[in-house]
Amino acid sequence: MYTVSxxxxxxxxxxxxLEEWFTLSFGADWNPLYHLGxxxxxxxxxxxxxxxxxxxxxxTSIAGAYASVEHMTHQQWYAGGVMRSxxxxxxxxxxxxxxxxxxxxxxxxxxxxxxxxxWLTGVPTLWFVITLGITxxxxxxxxxxLYVAVLSSQLMDSLPVMSGxxxxxxxxxxxxxxxxxxxxxxxxxxxxxxxxxxVWLHVKRLxxxxxxxPRGLAVGSLLALLVLSLLxxxxxxxxxxxxxxxxxxxxxxxxxxVYPLLDQWPxxxxxxxxxxxxxxxxxxxxxxxKKTGPAAEVHLDxxxxxxxxxxxxxxxxxxxxxxxxxxxWENEVVVNPEQCAACGICxxxxxxxxxxxxxxxxxxxxxxxxxxxxxxxxxxTVAALDELSGDTRIMLFGCDNAADIDSLRSPDVAVLSLFxxxxxxxxxxxxxxxxxxxxxxxxxxxxxxxxxxxxxxxxDQRFAGRRKPALRQRAQRDRIRVYRAAETDTAxxxxxxxxxxxxxAALKQEASVPGTRGEAEIADA
Ligand code: HEM
Ligand code: SF4
Ligand code: SF4
Numbered sequence: 001m002y003t004v005s006x007x008x009x010x011x012x013x014x015x016x017x018l019e020e021w022f023t024l025s026f027g028a029d030w031n032p033l034y035h036l037g038x039x040x041x042x043x044x045x046x047x048x049x050x051x052x053x054x055x056x057x058x059x060t061s062i063a064g065a066y067a068s069v070e071h072m073t074h075q076q077w078y079a080g081g082v083m084r085s086x087x088x089x090x091x092x093x094x095x096x097x098x099x100x101x102x103x104x105x106x107x108x109x110x111x112x113x114x115x116x117x118x119w120l121t122g123v124p125t126l127w128f129v130i131t132l133g134i135t136x137x138x139x140x141x142x143x144x145x146l147y148v149a150v151l152s153s154q155l156m157d158s159l160p161v162m163s164g165x166x167x168x169x170x171x172x173x174x175x176x177x178x179x180x181x182x183x184x185x186x187x188x189x190x191x192x193x194x195x196x197x198x199v200w201l202h203v204k205r206l207x208x209x210x211x212x213x214p215r216g217l218a219v220g221s222l223l224a225l226l227v228l229s230l231l232x233x234x235x236x237x238x239x240x241x242x243x244x245x246x247x248x249x250x251x252x253x254x255x256x257x258v259y260p261l262l263d264q265w266p267x268x269x270x271x272x273x274x275x276x277x278x279x280x281x282x283x284x285x286x287x288x289x290k291k292t293g294p295a296a297e298v299h300l301d302x303x304x305x306x307x308x309x310x311x312x313x314x315x316x317x318x319x320x321x322x323x324x325x326x327x328x329w330e331n332e333v334v335v336n337p338e339q340c341a342a343c344g345i346c347x348x349x350x351x352x353x354x355x356x357x358x359x360x361x362x363x364x365x366x367x368x369x370x371x372x373x374x375x376x377x378x379x380x381t382v383a384a385l386d387e388l389s390g391d392t393r394i395m396l397f398g399c400d401n402a403a404d405i406d407s408l409r410s411p412d413v414a415v416l417s418l419f420x421x422x423x424x425x426x427x428x429x430x431x432x433x434x435x436x437x438x439x440x441x442x443x444x445x446x447x448x449x450x451x452x453x454x455x456x457x458x459x460d461q462r463f464a465g466r467r468k469p470a471l472r473q474r475a476q477r478d479r480i481r482v483y484r485a486a487e488t489d490t491a492x493x494x495x496x497x498x499x500x501x502x503x504x505a506a507l508k509q510e511a512s513v514p515g516t517r518g519e520a521e522i523a524d525a
Contacts, residue, residue: 008487015107016488019449030217034448036101038213042221043097046090048192050083055188058139062180065141066239073235085229088252091133093225095254098126110451112290114315114341121202123281128195133255135187141180144249146240151259158267205339207316208454293419294370295340298333300324302352303366305331308468309346312422314453315339318346318367333367343452344369344423348462351469353425355381356434369419377418381428384414385436392505395437396497397424399444401451403485403493412501413441420444421482422455426462426471429480439504441497442482449486456484478507 008016022031032039057080059068072080102122105111111119137148153166203209213221237246251260261270295317296309310318310333317339323332335346347353352365355378363375385395390412398405398417405415414437418424421444429440442459450456459482461467471477481500485493 011107012109013488015104016486019446020486020488023446023448026217028447030214030220031448032097032217033100033104035210035213035217036097036104038210039217039221040094040097040101041211042213042218043090043094046086046222046225047094050087050090051188053079053083054087058184060181060184062141062177065139065180066145066236069140069142069236073233077233081233082226082229085232085234086225087136088234089225089228091136092252092254093221094129095133098129102126106284108451109290112285113292114339116285117205118202119285120282121198121204123278125195125198125202127278128191128198130255132187132191132195133252135183135191137252137256138183139180139187140236141240143237143240143244143246144251146242147246147249148256148259149240151262154262154267155270158271205316206453207314292340293342295337295342296335296344296346296367297370298335298367299364300327300332300366302364303329303332303350305329305333306351307331307333308351309333309349309367312345312349312454312458312467314343314345314455315341317341335367341452342369342371342419343455344372344419345452345455345458347374348423348425348458349469350425354427354469355425355431356427369423372419374425377416377423377428378431380416381414381432382435384416385432388412388414388436392501392508393436393438394441394497394501394504395432395439396441396443397421397428398442399451399455402445403443403487403490405443405493407490408494408497413497420450420452420455422450422452422458424459426469426475429471430475433476433479437479438508439479439481439500441500442480443485443493445484446486446489447484479504 019031019033022033026032028034054069054072057068057072059065069084073084074081105115105119105122134148134152138145138152157166212218237249251257258270258274261273265273305320305323307320310320317336318333319336320331321334323329325332346367347365347369350366353363353368353374355363355374357363363373363378365374368374381395385393388411390410392412394413396405396408396413396415398415399421400417400419405417409415421442424442429442432440444456444459445451447456458467462469463471463477463480463482465471465473471480481496481503483493483496483500485496
């Protein structure tokens with residue numbers, strides 16, 4: 001029989017509390033911690049648009065670069081200066097959101113198992129962003145640009161494939177316009193294209209990826225960047241002079257954090273450190289690995305190839321293909337076990353998962369989880385309801401990745417935890433009503449934070465009648481409640497459940513009065 005145990009480690013507990021605090025401040029829809037990926041995209045847009053503006057006025061020659069940046073900064077401060085500051089601060093903000101995004105996936109243990117691909121491809125993405133910033137600082141060709149250029153050359157020289165004379169050439173004043181133009185090309189075209197490709201790879205195994213941050217969050221972030229740009233405009237150091245050692249350098253620690261190490265260590269040691277950290281980060285999904293349950297299985301006898309499961313799968317693990325048997329249907333679906341996260345959402349998507357079907361025999365559906373088939377879900381729902389002895393009987397469906405529902409079991413409350421609440425076919429709710437539940441209470445991951453990405457969203461859309469399979473019009477919606485809670489929210493969940501029990505008791509009372517609406521509806525169900 002399928003069971004699950006829950007332990008919350010201190011890092012996750014701390015992070016969940018932080019997220020809760022942000023939800024209280026911003027609301028779930030605008031909680032920035034739920035939108036770190038899309039916020040990063042938004043900052044990239046700001047960087048791109050401000051960068052295009054700067055490019056128009058930028059002189060890509062080594063002789064003219066500094067003067068052109070200074071001209072933009074001081075002669076047209078309202079446009080060029082602000083654009084330059086936006087370009088810099090949005091780039092910094094992107095590093096902050098990427099690091100937070102990375103920490104979040106780690107803290108919530110969303111980087112191992114089936115998620116290994118997103119994590120593995122995320123690590124080089126971070127480096128691509130950082131090197132993009134480095135070439136940006138180089139292009140200003142002020143004292144900081146020179147510092148970056150010389151130390152980057154030292155790093156390159158220490159690689160066995162390089163000639164070893166780049167740094168020397170710089171200091172001897174032999175930096176040619178051509179190399180400077182190459183940096184311009186890398187920063188303006190080469191690196192952005194590489195970054196777009198890396199991000200595409202990063203989200204390749206996900207479906208319905210959001211790329212736009214919620215409007216309020218985007219507007220708020222832009223305003224914050226604008227205010228910062230006006231209060232502390234980005235400025236240059238003195239122009240680069242090979243013969244002069246700069247007295248003070250203001251480093252951008254988001255991008256240039258490795259360079260100060262070169263004052264203390266030889267370049268080879270800096271390479272060893274950065275390479276080891278990168279490799280360690282990339283190997284994290286296997287330190288230790290996390291097991292994913294068996295993949296979903298397709299049962300062609302019950303599948304008409306409608307493709308709803310493929311549309312709903314959050315991990316792009318299902319493809320629609322031409323029918324391979326001699327049935328009358330045109331298509332069938334095929335699961336790629338390598339990509340399947342065993343979330344069970346596809347089971348909730350399939351119209352054949354209707355528990356009212358095959359009442360007297362095993363319930364077969366088009367796509368099912370071998371470790372917890374829909375027939376067992378149905379049987380355990382009925383068995384749990386049959387055990388209740390209280391007056392107001394509640395069926396509580398929960399999710400393995402959210403609040404622990406076992407402690408909520410009582411003579412009035414039957415509990416059943418599923419892989420994800422997206423696994424619930426809407427007909428299962430009606431079925432529970434039919435089998436004696438006065439109310440059905442569903443709880444899963446917090447709003448905006450589904451462990452399997454889309455389970456919450458699909459459940460809401462199915463219940464609102466906006467997604468197939470939809471909860472029928474005649475279903476008694478006042479006897480259903482959805483309330484979301486993470487592992488640290490059990491007290492809040494308990495209160496909400498108690499309130500629902502009271503509401504259901506009142507509804508039952510109302511229904512017992514002859515001629516009321518409640519009596520007719522319950523009889524109808
Ligand atoms: C350019 C930088 C990055 C961008 C724009 C970005 C963006 C995204 C987006 C949009 C998603 C999909 C979120 C969703 O729809 O559920 C995602 C997922 C993910 N990212 Fe990133 N990311 C970046 C860097 C990183 C880095 C550096 C790491 C960690 C090393 C990372 C780890 C992950 C993981 C593990 C997921 C999977 C989440 C899931 O399956 O629910 N990302 N990222
Ligand atoms: S179990 Fe989840 S990941 Fe696997 S095929 Fe079904 S919806 Fe996709
Ligand atoms: S939702 Fe069900 S019937 Fe439709 S394609 Fe998937 S398995 Fe087949």
